[in-house]
Amino acid sequence: MNKNHYRYVLRLGDNALILGQRMTEWCGHSPLLEEDIAMANCALDHVGRARLLLSYAAELEGEGRSEDDLAFVRSDREFENFLLCELPIGDYAFTMARQYLLDTYHYHLFTELVSSSDETLSAIAQKAIKETTYHMDRSRDWVLRLGDGSEESHERMQVALEGMWNYTEELFERDPVDVQMIAEAIGPDPEWLHSKWQADINATIKKATLSVPEKKWSLSGGRNGLHTEAMGHLLSEMQHLQRTYPGLSW
Amino acid sequence: MIFTDEQGQFDAIIEAEEKIEPRDWMPEKYRLNLVRQMSQHAHSEVVGQLPEGNWIGRAPTLRRKAILLSKVQDEAGHGLYLYSAAETLGVSREEMMNDLLIGKAKYASIFNYPTLTWADVGAIGWLVDGAAIVNQISLCRTSYGPYARAMVKICKEESFHMRQGYEIMQVLACGSAAQKAMAQDALNRWWWPTLMMFGPHDSESANSQQSMKWKIKRQSNDELRQKFVDQTVKQADHLGLAIPDQDLKWNEERGHYDFGPIDWEEFARVVKGGGLCNDARLEARRTANDEGQWVKDALMSYAEKHSKSDVDQVA
Ligand SMILES: [Fe+2]
Ligand SMILES: [Fe+2]
Numbered sequence: 311m312n313k314n315h316y317r318y319v320l321r322l323g324d325n326a327l328i329l330g331q332r333m334t335e336w337c338g339h340s341p342l343l344e345e346d347i348a349m350a351n352c353a354l355d356h357v358g359r360a361r362l363l364l365s366y367a368a369e370l371e372g373e374g375r376s377e378d379d380l381a382f383v384r385s386d387r388e389f390e391n392f393l394l395c396e397l398p399i400g401d402y403a404f405t406m407a408r409q410y411l412l413d414t415y416h417y418h419l420f421t422e423l424v425s426s427s428d429e430t431l432s433a434i435a436q437k438a439i440k441e442t443t444y445h446m447d448r449s450r451d452w453v454l455r456l457g458d459g460s461e462e463s464h465e466r467m468q469v470a471l472e473g474m475w476n477y478t479e480e481l482f483e484r485d486p487v488d489v490q491m492i493a494e495a496i497g498p499d500p501e502w503l504h505s506k507w508q509a510d511i512n513a514t515i516k517k518a519t520l521s522v523p524e525k526k527w528s529l530s531g532g533r534n535g536l537h538t539e540a541m542g543h544l545l546s547e548m549q550h551l552q553r554t555y556p557g558l559s560w
Numbered sequence: 561m562i563f564t565d566e567q568g569q570f571d572a573i574i575e576a577e578e579k580i581e582p583r584d585w586m587p588e589k590y591r592l593n594l595v596r597q598m599s600q601h602a603h604s605e606v607v608g609q610l611p612e613g614n615w616i617g618r619a620p621t622l623r624r625k626a627i628l629l630s631k632v633q634d635e636a637g638h639g640l641y642l643y644s645a646a647e648t649l650g651v652s653r654e655e656m657m658n659d660l661l662i663g664k665a666k667y668a669s670i671f672n673y674p675t676l677t678w679a680d681v682g683a684i685g686w687l688v689d690g691a692a693i694v695n696q697i698s699l700c701r702t703s704y705g706p707y708a709r710a711m712v713k714i715c716k717e718e719s720f721h722m723r724q725g726y727e728i729m730q731v732l733a734c735g736s737a738a739q740k741a742m743a744q745d746a747l748n749r750w751w752w753p754t755l756m757m758f759g760p761h762d763s764e765s766a767n768s769q770q771s772m773k774w775k776i777k778r779q780s781n782d783e784l785r786q787k788f789v790d791q792t793v794k795q796a797d798h799l800g801l802a803i804p805d806q807d808l809k810w811n812e813e814r815g816h817y818d819f820g821p822i823d824w825e826e827f828a829r830v831v832k833g834g835g836l837c838n839d840a841r842l843e844a845r846r847t848a849n850d851e852g853q854w855v856k857d858a859l860m861s862y863a864e865k866h867s868k869s870d871v872d873q874v875a
Contacts, residue, residue, distance in 0.1 A: 338609035341852025350633035459858030560620035
């Protein structure tokens with residue numbers, strides 16, 4: 311097994327799964343009935359993407375594990391998603407700001423992965439890019455409307471961005487996994503993604519009459535299994551049945 | 561034939577099994593009856609997201625999570641169609657929603673029962689959506705055009721809802737002893753409340769006689785309930801699960817299953833607010849509404865600002 315290749319795909323799958331799990335929390339509780347529908351729809355795309363990626367990761371690992379083994383019977387130290395994905399949902403401004411930052415990241419990432427030397431990953435990216443384009447249009451629209459909406463929504467959106475800004479540098483870190491993926495033309499250079507991402511985000515923030523937060527710290531660790539306290543709770547909910555009744559079919 | 565009087569024309573449309581459309585004259589009581597029934601139906605779809613939503617985060621496999629998510633998403637969509645259909649009667653979604661939040665409008669009482677185990681998700685799909693289908697198929701022939709068309713659209717999605725629920729029960733019923741017990745327990749808890757979904761016996765239901773005359777309702781509560789029992793007994797047998805009713809047995813003469821007495825006191829109590837989840841369900845909807853207010857305000861401000869600046873640009 312190529313361990314780095316496995317971890318690269320696993321990380322993509324974990325990001326989709328953990329963010330998707332967070333998005334489902336809005337089902338039946340969002341500010342508008344239309345949003346219940348739209349949020350469920352986007353969450354569904356994330357769960358679907360997580361299934362494809364985790365199945366493929368399991369295949370690369372070659373130890374007979376399934377997508378569900380990876381999702382439901384790993385501990386939080388074995389999850390390699392970005393910390394940004396696991397943060398609690400907060401208010402609707404926080405939720406949509408996070409979606410926008412990650413949708414934009416995924417948009418540029420999947421655009422590149424379409425031409426990956428890994429054919430499976432390329433096929434997954436081709437499907438994901440269609441959904442992600444829609445997700446990003448939607449979340450950008452929310453950042454604009456809330457940022458340039460009422461005084462209260464402007465304030466909330468600014469607070470949301472400040473609150474998550476320290477977690478954004480993690481999206482563009484480069485470790486030996488990434489270095490090998492770049493060398494094998496499997497994945498893009500995170501630095502390149504960073505410049506693309508930053509330009510889009512800056513433009514939207516400006517258009518939304520908001521200001522780009524100042525980065526004070528870089529908080530990271532997720533990609534090496536070092537998570538926030540929120541992660542254990544997320545997993546204890548998500549993994550509840552598989553942990554209570556190990557090894558059964560559902 | 562041309563009718564000079566509006567009532568005569570309305571009666572003729574009903575008589576001819578044609579549809580009343582929003583632009584047609586209709587008796588005020590017919591309109592109010594429909595507003596009540598359609599808004600109640602819409603509220604049920606929206607509140608109906610909550611009991612199953614309670615398990616999306618804990619769905620046991622990613623496949624089940626995806627299926628449940630798309631089912632709950634459908635229910636929100638049904639709510640949306642139904643509110644739009646009801647709005648053709650001259651009442652706004654906000655007014656209808658507000659009646660729900662202040663406790664004036666009702667929603668299906670079944671959603672005031674808690675979902676305690678994963679098998680409850682199966683039981684809801686199988687039984688509750690199964691009962692909804694029986695009712696909604698009948699409503700495809702309702703006399704109000706927009707309602708009938710909404711029902712046709714919704715029925716197409718409901719069969720997937722029932723199938724996924726039945727499939728969950730099937731897997732559990734063939735699973736470990738604990739899973740099988742979980743499935744039986746869910747059937748035990750959901751069976752009677754599902755039978756109550758069809759409403760009081762015909763002899764007790766004054767409302768529904770007028771609805772039948774207007775062809776808003778096409779089959780009586782008892783007819784629909786019987787139809788549901790007849791089709792569900794076979795399914796339970798197939799699953800190897802026991803319906804919790806000692807009086808349930810085939811009646812050769814009637815060509816239907818006989819079943820035991822329904823606990824109408826429990827029904828009345830839950831309708832009036834005394835179910836385990838009445839407070840929680842309403843509270844969840846109120847919180848979504850209250851905490852969503854700043855979002856709705858923001859959308860308004862944004863729209864105002866931007867329509868103004870568009871005008872400025874043109875000028
Ligand atoms: Fe429905
Ligand atoms: Fe349904």
